[in-house]
Amino acid sequence: MRVTDREIRLLKPTELREANALFRGTLHGPPPSDEDWERVQHAYQPERSWGAFADGSVIGLARSVDSALTVPGDAQVELAAVTAVGVRSDRTRRGVLTELMRAQLTEFAERGVPVAALHASEAVIYGRFGYGVATLERSIRLDRRRATVHNGAAGGDEIELHALDDAVRLLPEIYAPFAAGRAGMVARPSYLWPGWEGHYRRSNGAMRLAVHRGRDGVDGYAAYRVHNPWPEEGDCVLYVEDMNVANPDAFAGLWRYLLSVDLVDRIDAFGRPVDEPVAALLTDQRACETRGVYDDVWVRLVDVPAALSARTYRGSGSVVIDVRDTILTSNSGSYRLSADGCARTDEPAALSMTVDTLAMLYLGGWQASALVTAGRIEATDAESVAIADRLFAADVAPWCGTPF
Ligand SMILES: CC(C)(COP(=O)(O)OP(=O)(O)OC[C@H]1O[C@@H](n2cnc3c(N)ncnc32)[C@H](O)[C@@H]1OP(=O)(O)O)[C@@H](O)C(=O)NCCC(=O)NCCS
Incomplete structure (x- = not known):
């Protein structure tokens, strides 16, 4: 060499x-x-x-x-x-x-x-640099000919359909308010859109943007493409690649529309939130199959006290955590966390972890108790672990939903 x-x-x-x-x-x-x-x-x-x-x-x-x-x-x-x-x-x-x-x-x-994030091609690369799996995503497959939205679900509104040239122009503005939708979601600056467009220009199947409009304006969209080979060469598949909804009307309305697109045998949606209730929307829940659950966004707390202070904590009680960071060493130390926020402390810690494990807790994607079980957190007592579970808990599963 x-x-x-x-x-x-x-x-x-x-x-x-x-x-x-x-x-x-x-x-x-x-x-x-x-x-x-x-x-x-x-x-x-x-x-x-x-x-x-x-x-x-x-x-x-x-x-x-x-x-x-x-x-x-x-x-x-x-x-x-x-x-x-x-x-x-x-x-x-x-x-x-x-x-x-x-x-x-x-x-x-x-x-x-304070924070960096990435999507990893392989799961063994980034932990050593302090990145941890902060959110998970789910791939689902729907048997389109079997899947019907149940009668009680909302929907039935008009869908506006756009092809790629219009979508490139419209989607940055349509997406912007969704960035605050749930923990883990990110703003999409102009620099992220050329890659998005390039993906669709290179992909099999024409891209379409379906936009749902509710009483207060646009409240959901789905960007998809359909690959329609000769029947003997395989199924006609509609790939849902980017979808966000603000309310149940948009959710049911967009899925009703996607399931109505002619010639399609199956719908593959990937990178979806793990708690998205697509199966519950259907009369035959088995028409929606989970194909896999994968790591979504990896987070790196660059400035641990600033990052910990930026989020809120739930429940009563407080806990001291000890964090080790071998690269950005000024992060190493102990922090007291409670509903009042985060403060550095010299008190003894009840939970000890490396900075990549802290990133797993950060958005509420993992429970501290699960990470104790997995040997990623050392804990002095069960009560402190239970407090940490409550403090870090999130209302809904965190999810990124933006490939970058
Ligand atoms: C992933 C990649 C960037 C790693 O680059 P690299 O210069 O080989 O990484 P380093 O030599 O600095 O490796 C640092 C450590 O990580 C390990 N490592 C890095 N990439 C790894 C991989 N893909 N699989 C297993 N271990 C890996 C190395 O073995 C090394 O371990 P050590 O410190 O115990 O010796 C390179 O392999 C690559 O370009 N892969 C293809 C493209 C890709 O996947 N990019 C990432 C997109 S998210």
Whole structure:
């Protein structure tokens, strides 16, 4: 193995296309065409892309965009949405990602960003950098010819249908109010939309945006595409890829519409909230099958006291937790948590954990008691664990719903 010097630094604007080609290559995709690049260059927020260089070429990339994360209690905290992480396959397992992650986390800390988040291609990569699985998502499959919405459900309103060119224009504004919908959801800055559009331009099946309008205006939408092969080549599938609803009318109305689309054999919806009651909407609940539950967004508390202070806590009582962070070491220490908030303390801790485990608790996606059972939290007594369960609990399952 030839050892080379490498440099970790922010990319210059002239290096972004090479970096984009590198990243696509790490996912086994082709470099961007001129047409792709025309669009994709707008996904790069200035001063947010870290590159690793060796022998005059980009060999690794980790970038982010500025966003906001909804936390329990409905506050939105500043978020670094990390994306496009990759290392050229002839340079992996030599610490390149480790250096990129450290540089990026240091940048976030210096800028005072309290929280970072990402979606992981593999579950073994990011825990070591302090990221933990904060929310879960569910994939469901509906047998379209068997699934009927039960009579008591709301709905029946008009649906407006738009094709991709209109959807690109309309959806950023339609989505914006949904970002505060539940803990785990994120704002979608302009930098996230070129990737969204590129996905639909490359995918099989024409994209459609179904918009539900209630008494007070738009209250739900579903972005989907239908893949309709020759019958002998497989099922006609409607893929629901992005969907948000503000109330039961929009929920039932949009599902009624999706189930009414002709020629479709089955509907596959992925990345859905784990508590979304689609089966309960149907007369035959078995027509909706859960295909899997997966890790959704991974969260990294960059500034532990600021992040813990941004959310609310439930119930009475308080608990002292001890947090260990080997990368952003100023986070290490003890914190007293109660409905009054979070404060650093020198008192002895009842629960001890690493910062990636704290991220699992942060949005209410996991119970402290479950993480004690799983050996991720050390606890001195059962009462403190029960208090922590109540303090961190969320009203509804946290969920992100935005791929980035
Ligand atoms: C994931 C990826 C960026 C890792 O880069 P890398 O430079 O090899 O990572 P490092 O050498 O810094 O690895 C740090 C540690 O993580 C481990 N690790 C990193 N990626 C891993 C993986 N995919 N599977 C298992 N372990 C992994 C390394 O073994 C190493 O462990 P050690 O500290 O115990 O030795 C790189 O493999 C890659 O580009 N993969 C394909 C694209 C991709 O999946 N990107 C992530 C998108 S979310």
